[in-house]
Amino acid sequence: MVRKPDFKILYVDDEPKSLRYFKKTFSSDFIIVTADSGAEALDILSDAGNNIGILIADQRMPEMTGVEVIQKARSFAPEIVSLLITAYMDLDVALDAINGGHIFQFICKPWSTDSLKIMLLEAAQEYERNRHCLILEQKNRELEESRRTQERFIYTLSHEVRTPVGLSLNYSDALLESTLSEEQREYATSINVVNQSLLSVLDNTLDYSMWESGKLVLHEFPFKLSDLLERIEQAFGLQFKTANVNFVLKRSTEGIDNLVGDPDCLFQVLVNLLSNAIKYSAAGKEIELSIEILKSSDRSVDLRFAVTDTGEGIAKAIMDRLFKPFSQLQTAREGSGLGLLISKELVTMMGGEIGVNSEQGKGSEFWFEVEFWLGSDSSDGEEPLNGSRTVEGIPILLAEDSAVGQAMVDGLLSPGIQRGDR
Amino acid sequence: MEIVENGIDAVKKAKQTLYAVIILDCQMPEMSRLEATLAIRKAGINRNTPIIGLTAMPASLLEDEWVVAGIDSYVTKPLEGREFVDTVYRLACGDKEND
Structure with missing residues (x-):
C-alpha cells in the first residue's frame, strides 16, 4: 500500500452529503479534513499545525464563495494548492480564478472518482514542489544573511587589526631612527618589513570585502605624483634592502606632477605589484618601476606604470588566470592571492587597464594604464613642502582615547621633538 | 594643542574655545x-573649523561620515609624519589664505 502523504486535504462544501462521500472515497489515500463553511475552513487553515497541503472548495456556498475562501487562504499560506469545485454554469469564475493564479485546477460537478484522484495526486506533487521551494527560499535567505555576517566580520576584524599594526609600524620606524646596534637594527628592520606586508594584506582584505558588497568607491582629489613615489620608496625601502633586490625608478613624465585622481588607490596597486615582484625575485636581481606618458592633453594625461622583475616568469596558461578570484598560481607561489584581483578592480575603477607580459626564465612585466586629470600647481608662491612647516602656535583640539595615539600626534605636531626620541 | 580623551569632552571644549583645527580619532x-562632529558643527563657534579624522581605513570607506558630517579631511593611520603635518597646516592656514 502506498503511504499517505504527511499533509492533509481540507475539503469545504456546504452539502454534508458531498463531504461524507468525498471522505469515504479518498480517505484510503489521503488524510481528509472537512468543513461545511468558508469561515470554518479558514479557521482550520489559519492553524499551521493542521498541516493542510491541499484545499478543495465548493464555489457555491452561502456567505463565502469558494474563490473567496481560496483567496483568503493564499494570503497566509501561499504554498497550499487549491482546487475549486464548480457547476458548469460557474465555469467563468473558475477560469478567472485559474488565470488569476489563485487555483491549481477546477473540478466540475458531478466529478468522477478516477479523474478526481489523478487531480489530487497532481495537486499533491505540486504541494511538495511548493514546499521545497519555500524551504529553498528560506535557506537562501539564511545563506545570504550568513554571507553578510561573514563579510562584516572580516571587515571589522581587518579594521581592528589594522590599527595596532599601523602603530607597531610607526614605532618600528621610530626605533629605526634611534641609535641601535647592528643586531638590534636587523630585528627592527624585520619587524618593519613584516608590518608593511601585513598592512598591505589588510588593505587588500578590506578592499575586497568592500568590493564584494559593492561599496568600493574612488576618492579623487589633487595630488603630486612625486609625493606618491616618495611614499612608495619610503614604504619599500627596507623591503628592497631586506630582499636584497635593486630598485630602479624610471620616470619619464617631465613637467607632469600635479594630478587629480585617487592616490590611495594608485598607491595600493603599486604596492601590490611591487610586493609581488619582490616575492618572486631572486636576491641580487633588479626590480624596475617605470612611468611614462602615453598621451597628454591640456587637461588630462594617460600614464603607463610598469613593474618589471627579473624573476622566473609566468607560463602562458597561468597568465590568463592571474587576475581572477582565488585562482592564482598558489601552488607555485605563495601569497594572499588577493593582490592582483584587487589591483585589477582598483585599476578598472580608475577607468584604466591592467595586464601582464611575461616570458618564462626572463621575468615579468605587470603594467597598468590610467588617465588622470591634470591639477594646477597648488603650492605656487608658498614655501616648499619640505617638512619645515610647523603648526606651532596654532590652536588645535585633539580627541583621541589612546595614550599611544596622543603621543604620536603630539610628537608629530610639536616642533623640535623627533619621532626617534619617543 | 589641547588633548581630550573622548567625543563628549571634545564637544564641551569646542563650545568654549575657537580652534584652528580639530582632530578626532576614529573610535572613541x-x-x-x-x-561629535555633528555636535561641534551645531555648537557654534567651531561651526566652520576644519575637522580632521584619524582613520585606520581608506577614507573612501567613510563616505557616510564624510558626507553627513562634513569632516574636512582624513589622515590614515599609521600617521605619516609629513603628510599629517601638511594636512594640519593646510587646513589650519591654507584655506584661510584662499578666502
Whole structure:
C-alpha cells in the first residue's frame, strides 16, 4: 500500500452529503479534513499545525464563495494548492480564478472518482514542489544573511587589526631612527618589513570585502605624483634592502606632477605589484618601476606604470588566470592571492587597464594604464613642502582615547621633538 | 594643542574655545566621531573649523561620515609624519589664505 502523504486535504462544501462521500472515497489515500463553511475552513487553515497541503472548495456556498475562501487562504499560506469545485454554469469564475493564479485546477460537478484522484495526486506533487521551494527560499535567505555576517566580520576584524599594526609600524620606524646596534637594527628592520606586508594584506582584505558588497568607491582629489613615489620608496625601502633586490625608478613624465585622481588607490596597486615582484625575485636581481606618458592633453594625461622583475616568469596558461578570484598560481607561489584581483578592480575603477607580459626564465612585466586629470600647481608662491612647516602656535583640539595615539600626534605636531626620541 | 580623551569632552571644549583645527580619532568611547562632529558643527563657534579624522581605513570607506558630517579631511593611520603635518597646516592656514 502506498503511504499517505504527511499533509492533509481540507475539503469545504456546504452539502454534508458531498463531504461524507468525498471522505469515504479518498480517505484510503489521503488524510481528509472537512468543513461545511468558508469561515470554518479558514479557521482550520489559519492553524499551521493542521498541516493542510491541499484545499478543495465548493464555489457555491452561502456567505463565502469558494474563490473567496481560496483567496483568503493564499494570503497566509501561499504554498497550499487549491482546487475549486464548480457547476458548469460557474465555469467563468473558475477560469478567472485559474488565470488569476489563485487555483491549481477546477473540478466540475458531478466529478468522477478516477479523474478526481489523478487531480489530487497532481495537486499533491505540486504541494511538495511548493514546499521545497519555500524551504529553498528560506535557506537562501539564511545563506545570504550568513554571507553578510561573514563579510562584516572580516571587515571589522581587518579594521581592528589594522590599527595596532599601523602603530607597531610607526614605532618600528621610530626605533629605526634611534641609535641601535647592528643586531638590534636587523630585528627592527624585520619587524618593519613584516608590518608593511601585513598592512598591505589588510588593505587588500578590506578592499575586497568592500568590493564584494559593492561599496568600493574612488576618492579623487589633487595630488603630486612625486609625493606618491616618495611614499612608495619610503614604504619599500627596507623591503628592497631586506630582499636584497635593486630598485630602479624610471620616470619619464617631465613637467607632469600635479594630478587629480585617487592616490590611495594608485598607491595600493603599486604596492601590490611591487610586493609581488619582490616575492618572486631572486636576491641580487633588479626590480624596475617605470612611468611614462602615453598621451597628454591640456587637461588630462594617460600614464603607463610598469613593474618589471627579473624573476622566473609566468607560463602562458597561468597568465590568463592571474587576475581572477582565488585562482592564482598558489601552488607555485605563495601569497594572499588577493593582490592582483584587487589591483585589477582598483585599476578598472580608475577607468584604466591592467595586464601582464611575461616570458618564462626572463621575468615579468605587470603594467597598468590610467588617465588622470591634470591639477594646477597648488603650492605656487608658498614655501616648499619640505617638512619645515610647523603648526606651532596654532590652536588645535585633539580627541583621541589612546595614550599611544596622543603621543604620536603630539610628537608629530610639536616642533623640535623627533619621532626617534619617543 | 589641547588633548581630550573622548567625543563628549571634545564637544564641551569646542563650545568654549575657537580652534584652528580639530582632530578626532576614529573610535572613541562615549560618543562616536560622527555624533561629535555633528555636535561641534551645531555648537557654534567651531561651526566652520576644519575637522580632521584619524582613520585606520581608506577614507573612501567613510563616505557616510564624510558626507553627513562634513569632516574636512582624513589622515590614515599609521600617521605619516609629513603628510599629517601638511594636512594640519593646510587646513589650519591654507584655506584661510584662499578666502
